[in-house]
Amino acid sequence: MKILGLSGSLRAGSHNAKLLRAAGDLLPPEAELVVFDGLKAIPPFDEDDEHTRPDAVQALWDAIADADAVLVATPEYNHSLPGQLKNAFDWLSRPLADSPLRNTPTAVIGTSTGLFGAVWAQAEARKVLAAIGARVLDRELPVGLADDAFHEQGHLSDEDQTLALAGILAELVGEAQQSLRPARAAS
Structure with missing residues (x-):
């Protein structure tokens, strides 16, 4: 089972990338965490370009489509999620019916240097992911x-x-396994 990790922080010493690595160490042996590191290359969303996805957007699209679940780790910027992460979600929502996030089990976690640990950013990320159609854990x-x-x-x-x-x-992992069962039964 493949879980795609996505850090909303772009900096090299990111606490959220560290949180993803800590999560990867806690996964059961049948699951692996693969961290997507191309968020910085994704250009600003522009409806004029949505029908010909830029390469960086296509790479994220394909990485999510190839994953069984998604784990997002987000910092909090100005009481919300980082612009680059929201921008990536916007790209992934177009066209909505074809989004690789649609029906994908997804969890959101986060860390910040403040006291509250990116609580508001996590809530915002869950809201956006749910609007796209991801099966977001309410955690x-x-x-x-x-x-x-x-x-x-x-x-x-x-x-x-x-x-x-x-x-x-x-x-x-349990949500992802439930998603895999119907596919295995059909094959």
Whole structure:
């Protein structure tokens, strides 16, 4: 089973990329996390270009289409999700009926250097993903004070947060397995 990880942060030392790596370490052996690293190359959404997707957009489209589930880790910018992440979601929504996110099990987690752990950004991301048609888990993982939230090895420092992340991942994997069963029965 392939879970596509998507970090809403573009910076090299991203706490959200670190959170995705921590999630990958908690997945069961039958699941692998593949992190998409091309978000920075996606151009601004423009309806004039939606019928001929730019290569970077097509790469994200294909990566999601090839995945069994999606795990988004988002920081919070100005009490909302980062513009580049929202921009990518806009590209993925056109045309809506063909979106690779449609019916795809998806979870949203996040970390920020503030106290609240990107709670508002996670809520905004879930709202947008649901509008696109993703099967979004109604869960969140707010990891605040990100500078101190991880061990040197990359794992979360807080045991309760680790357990919560493991629970979200188990639910996401379960949703993805349910999606795979009808496809396997048909073949």
